[in-house]
Amino acid sequence: MVIYDSVQKEKVPFEPVREGEARIYVCGPTVYDDAHLGHARSAVAFDLLRRTLTALGYRVLFARNITDIDDKIINKHLTTGEPIEAITARYTERYEADMAALGVLPPDLAPKATGSLEAIVAMIEKLLKNDCAYRSEDGTVWFDTSKDPDYCSLSHRCGDEEEARARIVHEEGKRHPRDFALWKACKEADVCYDSPFGRGRPGWHIECSAMIDAYLAYENEPYEIDIHGGGADLFFPHHENEAAQTRCATRRTLAKYWMHNGFVRIDGEKMSKSLGNSFFVKDALESYDGETLRFYLLSTHYRADFNFNEEDLTAARKRLDRLYRLKKRLYGTAPSQVGGAFRDALLEALSDDLNVSKALAVVDEMVSEANERLDKNPKEKAYKKETMANIAWLDEVLGIGGQDAYRWFQKGFSPDEIARVENLIEARDAAKKARDFETADRIRDELGEMGIRLMDTPAGTVWERAEL
Structure with a gap:
């Protein structure tokens, strides 16, 4: 397996911390609104990574967090008057339902910020003890970036002044512009929790570091996990700050590899709430089934920006129809063993940093060859059983082809x-x-x-x- 490491900026062999294991953490949603296509793109991309590593024989432990403490959630509470617990429960449930509709496997671990306060407080205490954090007059606890000589070694973006100005939030009490809040002191109308530092709530960056350290990290290893993933927009400052916190609190490296998926663009524009073109998954699912949407999202390499448009989505449906027409042709055939050549070709493609274009070309070739062979000899039972096994295996690895063939062609009816x-x-x-x-x-x-x-x-x- 070869993956693109965002830090080294090149493809490198995947050499896990422990042989035969793969521990992966992916940044999940902040549950204040419905899931959008950016959430879906990340979830599908890392679901493919998880499935590929599993198919290659790794014992995968996969975690994706839920951020249920955040300014956006509090603002929604203050605007609507709805209890925070009700807001976060509703949007967590909707997110999970949307991801299930896309065939995304549920994570092995799904820690929530509200359920991880003890771990968060413990890590902040370590940072204070190690003199890598300080308290301002209002009680806020800040991470001191000047105490970490390796700060910005992850993204290498600190020298980009334009980027820095855009990303850095100027707040009272910080010693240095790039310092960030670990624990935000309680303010009027805020949501607060008790801690040794006073009432307040955790900052965004600390939750991921604390969750990984508490629930996922290897013991007695230089790296806490194998792969940390998320959207490209999280690389700086979120992932940079996570890496710094873990270094300074545990004296270990957070992740051996970092992987990031590209942006989603709606007809050429980057998806953004400020542009007013954030396309919710639920909207897409009103017109297209989840497997079609998944297949469409898979069809572009995870690192590339994804340009979402309905014309390409319709084309993806037609491409997927070809697989289901072959499956319908095999209706009633029991699967046997996956074809060795097909299996090897597909895994070879996916082992090259999830080269999905090559992988889908392998699928298209299998479909074409099967149809040609069955045209010549429609009663070749052994080959039909192998082909059915190939399609069943596709469902395991790519998450496509698992539906009843006839039901597939009945889509569009209530x-x-x-x-x-x-x-x-x-x-x-x-x-x-x-x-x-x-x-x-x-x-x-x-x-x-x-x-x-x-x-x-x-x-x-x-x-x-x-x-x-």
Whole structure:
């Protein structure tokens, strides 16, 4: 496995901290609003990494946090009057539902900031003890970046003055412009928790370092985890600050490798709330099923910026249709063993820093070759079983191809419409059995007017949308 390390700025061999293991931490959402396509892009990208490492035989421990203490959440509480717990619970549930719809596997660990206060306070106490943090007059605890000689060794962006001016928040009580809050002192109308430093709440950066140290870190190793991931926008200052905190608190390196996914752009513009073009996942799921959206998000390499547009999304659906048409052709075939050549080719592609273009080309080639071979010999049972196994394995590695082939081509109909169609099909089957062919033909015509095409198979009557 070769991955692109954001710190070294090149592809490097993945050599885990402990042989056969892979511990991964990915920054999750701040739960004050619905999940947008940026959340989805990151979740799908690192889900692919997790699945690939698992397929390669690694024992993967995967964590993704939930930030449920944050200024945005507090502002929503103050604006709406809704309890913070209700806000965070609702948007956490929606986020998890959206990710499940995209086929993203649930994390092994999903720590929340509110559930990690003890770990956060313990790390801040270490930083104070190591003289890497200080308290200002109002009780806020700050990280002292001047005490970390390796600060900015991660992103190397501290010399970029324009970047620094854009990123640095000027606040009272800081000794140095780049210092950042570890614990924010309680203010009026704020959300506060007790701590040895006084009532307040944790800063954003400290939660990830504390969670990794408390729940995920290897013991007695120079690195706490193997891979830390997240969006490219988090590299500086969030990940830079995480790395600094861990160095100064534990005298260890937070992660051996850092991986970052690219931005999402809506028809060429970077997705941003300020631009008013933040496209929520729930909106996309109203018109497209989750697997189509997942396949579309997978189709661009994770490090590249992703330009979201409906034309390409529709094209992705058609490309995925080809896989399901092959699966439908194999309907009723029990899978056997995955083809060795197919497995090797797909893993070789994904082992090259998740080269998804090459991986999907392998899938397309498998589909084309299978159709050509089955055209010549449709009763080749062993090959049909192997092909079905290949498709089942795709669901494990890429998270695609796992749905019922016939149901796939019934997308676009509501549950009520599906029930009506299937009731009519049952009535038609009953009419045919009673040799009432006039009624059977009338029902078939009625279904045709509804845009339904019927196929009588040995397994029974199946249907799909006629325009396909």
